[in-house]
Amino acid sequence: MLPEAVMQQASEEMLDWRGTGMSVMEMSHRGPEYTEIATQAEADLRDLLGISDDYAVLFLQGGASSQFSMIPLNFLQEKTAADYVNTGAWSSKAIKEAQRFCQVNVVADAKASKFTCIPPLHEWQVNQDAAYLHYTPNETIHGVEFHDIPQVSSATLVADMSSTLLSRPIDVNRFGLIYAGAQKNIGPAGLCIVIVRRDLIGKTLPGTPTMFDYQIHDKNDSMYNTPATYSWYLAGLVFQWLKQQGGLQAMAEINSRKAAKLYAAIDGSDFYANPVEKSSRSWMNIPFTLVNSELDKTFLQMSAAAGLLTLKGHRDLGGMRASIYNAMPEAGVDRLIDFMMEFERRFG
Numbered sequence: 001m002l003p004e005a006v007m008q009q010a011s012e013e014m015l016d017w018r019g020t021g022m023s024v025m026e027m028s029h030r031g032p033e034y035t036e037i038a039t040q041a042e043a044d045l046r047d048l049l050g051i052s053d054d055y056a057v058l059f060l061q062g063g064a065s066s067q068f069s070m071i072p073l074n075f076l077q078e079k080t081a082a083d084y085v086n087t088g089a090w091s092s093k094a095i096k097e098a099q100r101f102c103q104v105n106v107v108a109d110a111k112a113s114k115f116t117c118i119p120p121l122h123e124w125q126v127n128q129d130a131a132y133l134h135y136t137p138n139e140t141i142h143g144v145e146f147h148d149i150p151q152v153s154s155a156t157l158v159a160d161m162s163s164t165l166l167s168r169p170i171d172v173n174r175f176g177l178i179y180a181g182a183q184k185n186i187g188p189a190g191l192c193i194v195i196v197r198r199d200l201i202g203k204t205l206p207g208t209p210t211m212f213d214y215q216i217h218d219k220n221d222s223m224y225n226t227p228a229t230y231s232w233y234l235a236g237l238v239f240q241w242l243k244q245q246g247g248l249q250a251m252a253e254i255n256s257r258k259a260a261k262l263y264a265a266i267d268g269s270d271f272y273a274n275p276v277e278k279s280s281r282s283w284m285n286i287p288f289t290l291v292n293s294e295l296d297k298t299f300l301q302m303s304a305a306a307g308l309l310t311l312k313g314h315r316d317l318g319g320m321r322a323s324i325y326n327a328m329p330e331a332g333v334d335r336l337i338d339f340m341m342e343f344e345r346r347f348g
């Protein structure tokens with residue numbers, strides 16, 4: 001979901017942005033109108049997350065998936081190895097891509113648990129020679145989330161926050177780089193936000209494409225080429241909406257309450273189940289199964305008819321998944337729980 005107020009504003013400004021006679025989609029990305037939009041969005045994001053000038057904030061394209069290769073290309077520098085934690089489908093993809101560039105040391109692997117937990121930190125086997133340590137704070141498909149920043153290595157910490165950024169406050173200073181595809185808590189698809197410490201960039205591997213060099217994007221204010229202008233504009237509206245909601249602390253309180261309710265409903269029933277270890281459960285993505293998978297189709301049909309959409313689980317896992325990002329109101333989660341209880345009464 002995107003916040004309804006944001007879509008309302010976008011629709012009002014769609015044909016004519018603030019009397020300019022132009023849609024944002026029609027503006028030159030180098031013109032004064034668009035520069036104002038872009039600069040304001042960056043300032044609001046810096047404000048929300050408390051990002052200092054030591055960090056560049058980049059509005060890139062290529063999705064979070066491009067970051068899987070951009071990170072080793074920029075961060076390996078004189079090293080030949082990197083540490084990766086494998087907690088689910090997305091960290092597995094990041095690992096596979098990094099293996100094209102360096103020796104990947106998987107410091108901890110939750111595969112044996114079918115990605116239902118975070119391996120205990122004292123078991124992590126870090127490599128002292130690693131250029132950086134990469135992890136995925138929230139695994140979107142498996143619904144596994146780190147609720148603390150892991151402190152296990154002196155290597156630069158790199159985090160794929162695609163499905164958790166802006167769900168709560170974070171201490172950006174603990175990270176060398178944070179990246180997030182926009183299409184969860186930030187805005188529509190087409191944009192990937194990268195927050196990177198400036199002293200770490202500018203030393204790419206030989207042969208790195210220009211578009212894969214963080215420093216090029218930083219020096220050009222993310223306008224080395226034409227950025228995803230409309231997605232950037234909408235992200236800016238979302239940042240303003242977040243500020244109006246009271247910022248990330250307020251979002252954290254709502255998000256933790258939404259998740260706690262849904263897990264309580266699942267755990268309190270013999271009809272629904274969530275396999276993830278309690279301390280590692282995601283606030284954002286809550287996969288669940290029905291006791292009898294033959295009822296899945298009926299559940300999806302009836303929930304859709306009740307206005308509860310896109311609950312089908314990821315194709316790799318089956319079952320259901322409720323993705324309850326920032327824009328999902330608490331009342332939406334209440335409606336889902338009511339529906340689930342009613343469904344259980346009827347079919348359980």
Ligand code: PMP
Nearest residue numbers: 063064065090140160162163181
């Ligand atoms: N990482 C995570 C944690 C994700 O959830 C996703 C997308 N769902 C990706 C990476 C890939 O993002 P993109 O499709 O923007 O490349």
